Amino acid sequence: MKRFMTYLLNGIFFTTVIMIAISVATIALTRKVNQYRTQSSRGIKATVIKKEVPILSYSRGVVKKINARVGLEVKKNAVLAELDNPSLRSKVDVLGAYEDNVSAQTEAKVAKEELKNLIITAPVDGVIADVAASEGSPVETLTKFMTIYSNNNVRLLAQLTVDQYQIIQKLPEVKAYSPRLNQNFTLKPYILSPDEKTPVQYEEKKIGLYFKLANESDASSLLQNEDLDLQLETAGEKIIKPVDYFVNFWNGLLLMGDTARVTRPN
Amino acid sequence: MTYKNSIMQHRIKTKKIHNTALLFIIIAPITILYYASYVFDPVHMGNPYLYFLQIFADAIAITIVGTLWVTILLDMIQPEYHKRELKYDKKWLEKSKVKVDILIPVAREPIDIIELTVRNALAIDYPHTTYILDDGDSDDVKRLAHELKVIYVARPPHAKSFAKSGNLNYGLKQCKGEYFAVFDADHAPKKEFLTELLPFFENTNVALVQSPQHYTNTDNFIASGTAQAQEIFYKYVQPAKNSYNAAFCVGTNMVYRRSSIDDIGGIAMRDHSEDIWTTILIHEKGYESVFYNKVLAEGRAPESIPSFFRQQNRWARGGFTLFFTHNPLFIRSLSIDQRLQYFFSNIHYFSAFAVLIYLLLPLMYLLFNLHPMDVKHNNGWLAHYLPYFITVYFLPWFLLGTLKLSTISTSIASFAPYLQAFISVFLKNKYQWVATESKKVSFNVIMLQIWPHVFFIVLSLLAIAVGWYNPEDVMTTMVTSFWVLMNSYFLFSFVKNGLIQT
Numbered sequence: 001m002k003r004f005m006t007y008l009l010n011g012i013f014f015t016t017v018i019m020i021a022i023s024v025a026t027i028a029l030t031r032k033v034n035q036y037r038t039q040s041s042r043g044i045k046a047t048v049i050k051k052e053v054p055i056l057s058y059s060r061g062v063v064k065k066i067n068a069r070v071g072l073e074v075k076k077n078a079v080l081a082e083l084d085n086p087s088l089r090s091k092v093d094v095l096g097a098y099e100d101n102v103s104a105q106t107e108a109k110v111a112k113e114e115l116k117n118l119i120i121t122a123p124v125d126g127v128i129a130d131v132a133a134s135e136g137s138p139v140e141t142l143t144k145f146m147t148i149y150s151n152n153n154v155r156l157l158a159q160l161t162v163d164q165y166q167i168i169q170k171l172p173e174v175k176a177y178s179p180r181l182n183q184n185f186t187l188k189p190y191i192l193s194p195d196e197k198t199p200v201q202y203e204e205k206k207i208g209l210y211f212k213l214a215n216e217s218d219a220s221s222l223l224q225n226e227d228l229d230l231q232l233e234t235a236g237e238k239i240i241k242p243v244d245y246f247v248n249f250w251n252g253l254l255l256m257g258d259t260a261r262v263t264r265p266n
Numbered sequence: 267m268t269y270k271n272s273i274m275q276h277r278i279k280t281k282k283i284h285n286t287a288l289l290f291i292i293i294a295p296i297t298i299l300y301y302a303s304y305v306f307d308p309v310h311m312g313n314p315y316l317y318f319l320q321i322f323a324d325a326i327a328i329t330i331v332g333t334l335w336v337t338i339l340l341d342m343i344q345p346e347y348h349k350r351e352l353k354y355d356k357k358w359l360e361k362s363k364v365k366v367d368i369l370i371p372v373a374r375e376p377i378d379i380i381e382l383t384v385r386n387a388l389a390i391d392y393p394h395t396t397y398i399l400d401d402g403d404s405d406d407v408k409r410l411a412h413e414l415k416v417i418y419v420a421r422p423p424h425a426k427s428f429a430k431s432g433n434l435n436y437g438l439k440q441c442k443g444e445y446f447a448v449f450d451a452d453h454a455p456k457k458e459f460l461t462e463l464l465p466f467f468e469n470t471n472v473a474l475v476q477s478p479q480h481y482t483n484t485d486n487f488i489a490s491g492t493a494q495a496q497e498i499f500y501k502y503v504q505p506a507k508n509s510y511n512a513a514f515c516v517g518t519n520m521v522y523r524r525s526s527i528d529d530i531g532g533i534a535m536r537d538h539s540e541d542i543w544t545t546i547l548i549h550e551k552g553y554e555s556v557f558y559n560k561v562l563a564e565g566r567a568p569e570s571i572p573s574f575f576r577q578q579n580r581w582a583r584g585g586f587t588l589f590f591t592h593n594p595l596f597i598r599s600l601s602i603d604q605r606l607q608y609f610f611s612n613i614h615y616f617s618a619f620a621v622l623i624y625l626l627l628p629l630m631y632l633l634f635n636l637h638p639m640d641v642k643h644n645n646g647w648l649a650h651y652l653p654y655f656i657t658v659y660f661l662p663w664f665l666l667g668t669l670k671l672s673t674i675s676t677s678i679a680s681f682a683p684y685l686q687a688f689i690s691v692f693l694k695n696k697y698q699w700v701a702t703e704s705k706k707v708s709f710n711v712i713m714l715q716i717w718p719h720v721f722f723i724v725l726s727l728l729a730i731a732v733g734w735y736n737p738e739d740v741m742t743t744m745v746t747s748f749w750v751l752m753n754s755y756f757l758f759s760f761v762k763n764g765l766i767q768t
Binding site: 006009010013014017018020021022024025028029031032033035036163205243 | 633634635642711712713714717720721724725728729731732735736738
């Protein structure tokens with residue numbers, strides 16, 4: 001009897017100890033998986049960087065009309081502004097009267113060409129970033145009076161931790177989610193950005209990585225400096241592993257993870 | 267015998283020290299300072315709470331190893347003219363014909379073990395009177411005493427207090443000898459015991475002559491681990507303490523001068539660790555103690571987990587009680603050497619905190635990804651840590667030339683009884699004295715004692731599984747897993763071998 005009690009008590013104690021150990025490990029694993037999910041699905045921002053194209057005036061004159069305002073989307077060759085130069089125009093008129101004079105005709109031709117320069121068109125597809133002149137104001141030769149964010153060669157810059165970078169390195173393409181548009185974009189890793197700042201002590205080292213859009217036509221819907229969420233898992237089909245069932249179960253039970261995040265619609 | 271020879275004969279001989287011990291003396295400060303310069307630099311701090319624990323544990327470990335280093339070094343470098351003078355002349359013994367009593371306090375130990383000790387005590391080749399002081403009121407012991415014609419003393423039930431010290435003091439009332447030797451029931455003396463030790467008493471200031479505890483049951487796992495740890499103490503620490511007149515009594519295999527003990531009011535009345543308290547009283551009164559490093563009795567180390575833990579707990583309680591209630595560092599009547607040596611012995615038991623922290627920190631990394639040190643400097647940490655680790659873990663190898671698994675296992679596993687002792691000293695729990703190798707407690711629930719170890723082993727294996735789910739840093743995870751596996755293996759072999767014995 002005494003012997004039986006000894007075995008029983010030992011058994012109860014042993015089971016209790018093992019149960020406590022398993023609980024600690026379960027909490028740890030659930031925490032770790034949740035952390036990993038957060039790290040891989042959220043929190044990594046990729047910032048849209050568009051090239052700034054300056055619009056210059058090639059001749060002097062007065063701004064007659066501006067067809068552009070900040071934020072306007074423009075196509076290549078669209079007329080952005082018209083300048084006027086009355087003296088040049090009258091010069092053409094005056095010189096045009098001397099039909100027999102060859103040198104006058106030549107000069108008139110040059111002036112006419114110059115008049116063509118007074119119509120300013122967009123060199124690339126893009127969005128007007130800045131307008132520095134207003135209608136009626138004079139413009140000198142070769143001054144920048146507009147800027148366009150080009151839709152060509154759009155890049156996205158993300159600051160990654162070493163392990164995030166290692167994950168991305170293995171992927172051919174990465175999905176990025178825009179909360180503004182509620183839309184997914186496909187990105188391709190492009191080049192590493194050079195380290196500009198010296199890393200701050202006690203701070204984890206980050207790697208800057210540039211992405212390119214897989215589909216160039218997506219560029220028009222993205223804004224300059226807009227942040228997209230990189231989604232490391234959605235690059236391929238999301239694979240549900242046994243550990244996910246385990247963790248989801250405990251998340252539900254212990255209210256540990258943010259379940260809303262996992263079920264967010266794409 | 268010339269004076270110088272007599273001194274030389276009773277100091278530990280230099281050739282007994284392994285060359286590796288010299289190696290330890292040389293490399294320990296280098297590796298320790300190298301590691302300390304790294305770990306105590308807050309630039310390398312990771313998680314601040316864990317970092318605090320880490321430096322706390324390191325400070326304890328470094329202090330303990332450092333005190334051992336200082337003790338051995340100071341003993342080694344003592345110049346000849348500065349060495350302690352010990353009178354030792356066997357002719358004095360032949361002339362003086364002193365009367366000696368031998369006291370064997372017993373408390374429910376197995377009768378065959380008691381019988382062996384008593385028979386050996388009777389066979390000692392110097393005239394003496396043997397007493398069995400029975401605290402267990404055992405008829406078997408009474409019969410044995412009658413059979414072997416030794417004096418049987420049992421305390422009346424109302425006088426039963428203060429365990430062994432009470433028993434000894436009660437027994438001393440019956441004794442008339444000028445000297446008395448004490449043997450625990452499981453320590454059988456050799457026949458030359460008295461003739462070897464008594465000559466030291468020619469110096470009338472010597473109150474205590476102690477010989478080492480020597481364990482013969484080293485085929486047992488736990489016992490062999492204990493034996494090796496003891497070996498360091500008796501080979502290096504006690505001889506060093508002896509040269510500062512700070513060797514202390516270890517409860518058995520020693521001879522006391524009766525008049526000195528009467529002078530300090532008898533054996534110190536304590537529930538446990540009366541040996542070290544008595545020695546402190548002796549030293550406080552200005553008497554001397556002598557440690558004679560020659561095995562003159564063969565004892566048995568605890569073989570089962572409960573008895574091992576009980577022994578360690580008792581020793582640790584002694585250390586902690588002394589530290590917190592009567593800290594030898596502040597006893598004015600002791601010399602500075604004695605104060606330091608007692609203090610060094612006391613702080614040994616704080617190693618439990620270091621061991622506990624060292625066991626837990628790698629688990630914190632695997633489970634929760636928390637590091638005490640900054641991960642940025644991982645390689646630097648390993649480079650600084652490895653030499654230090656080897657110095658500390660291979661300490662028995664340096665000092666004894668061998669390194670047994672059982673030594674590491676038992677010394678790691680004993681963090682549990684140490685901590686238990688610490689807590690009970692703080693809660694002022696009363697100590698229930700049970701002899702080291704007593705049969706009466708065999709129905710204990712063993713899990714009550716080994717649950718920290720089982721918990722650690724189980725959690726370690728689970729932690730490794732968790733750690734390898736998406737490891738942040740493969741190299742660190744690998745090193746940590748290896749470290750955790752090694753620790754659990756040490757604890758596992760302790761538990762396994764202990765359970766077989768229990």
